[in-house]
Amino acid sequence: MAFLEIDHLVKRFGSTEVLKGIDISVDEGAFLVLVGPSGCGKSTLLSMIAGLDTITSGEVRIGGRRVNELHPSKRDIAMVFQSYALYPNMTVAENIAFGLEMRGVAKSEREAAVARVSEMLQIGHLLKRKPSQLSGGQRQRVAMGRALVRDPQVFLFDEPLSNLDAKLRVDMRTEIKRLHERMGTTIVYVTHDQIEAMTLATQIAVLRDGVLQQFGTPAEIYNNPVNVFVADFMGSPS
Ligand code: ADP
Ligand code: MG
Numbered sequence: 001m002a003f004l005e006i007d008h009l010v011k012r013f014g015s016t017e018v019l020k021g022i023d024i025s026v027d028e029g030a031f032l033v034l035v036g037p038s039g040c041g042k043s044t045l046l047s048m049i050a051g052l053d054t055i056t057s058g059e060v061r062i063g064g065r066r067v068n069e070l071h072p073s074k075r076d077i078a079m080v081f082q083s084y085a086l087y088p089n090m091t092v093a094e095n096i097a098f099g100l101e102m103r104g105v106a107k108s109e110r111e112a113a114v115a116r117v118s119e120m121l122q123i124g125h126l127l128k129r130k131p132s133q134l135s136g137g138q139r140q141r142v143a144m145g146r147a148l149v150r151d152p153q154v155f156l157f158d159e160p161l162s163n164l165d166a167k168l169r170v171d172m173r174t175e176i177k178r179l180h181e182r183m184g185t186t187i188v189y190v191t192h193d194q195i196e197a198m199t200l201a202t203q204i205a206v207l208r209d210g211v212l213q214q215f216g217t218p219a220e221i222y223n224n225p226v227n228v229f230v231a232d233f234m235g236s237p238s
Contacts, residue, residue, distance in 0.1 A: 003028035009058035020210040035197040036207035078147035082159040086131040093127040137168040
């Protein structure tokens with residue numbers, strides 16, 4: 001049985017069908033990238049996986065359990081968005097530990113968790129700073145730290161790098177890939193950038209207008225695109 005299963009997933013907003021019957025399944029530890037042009041339904045699909053919005057029909061299961069049947073506090077999922085807000089009056093360490101504190105995790109355990117993720121993200125030297133004293137890339141690392149510290153079963157990213165400049169995007173890509181290799185967590189990562197998809201994914205799902213065009217490994221999709229749309233979008237050789 002696959003770890004993350006999306007079956008015949010349909011999502012309508014009013015009379016507009018945004019996801020038109022999506023089927024995807026991946027094993028635990030996969031790095032699934034959802035790629036496609038702006039407006040094709042990537043963020044909507046991600047929020048269905050997170051259980052943040054109702055499903056019109058079909059289902060999403062994680063570890064065999066339907067996400068919409070799990071209480072939000074029981075979902076072992078962390079999400080990193082394109083626009084992330086750090087708490088401006090807290091230090092980096094306090095920002096990272098905040099979620100743990102809210103859940104009643106003891107101080108010594110919080111400190112150990114902050115030390116662990118800040119070492120992974122190479123922000124150990126920044127722990128006493130305030131967000132205003134950080135660069136864009138450093139802030140994004142802190143936002144990731146805040147999600148990572150919870151040690152989630154599934155990690156969801158929605159275009160986390162699109163506000164960063166080109167050089168930083170490449171650095172962060174490497175960083176995210178390294179984190180995945182090290183942690184082995186299942187990741188679902190949304191981007192409209194095909195190079196990012198090719199670099200990061202173990203599996204890619206190409207979407208267009210709410211329809212899954214192709215699902216496969218980066219090599220399969222690049223070398224054997226099923227149609228002209230996928231070939232054009234992924235920049236496959238013609
Ligand atoms: P992407 O992330 O691929 O850019 P989205 O999932 O954000 O695309 O949006 C897919 C489509 O669904 C778009 O046409 C968008 O306008 C529409 N949409 C998204 N959220 C809502 C909503 N809450 N109400 C109505 N339409 C929505
Ligand atoms: Mg989006």
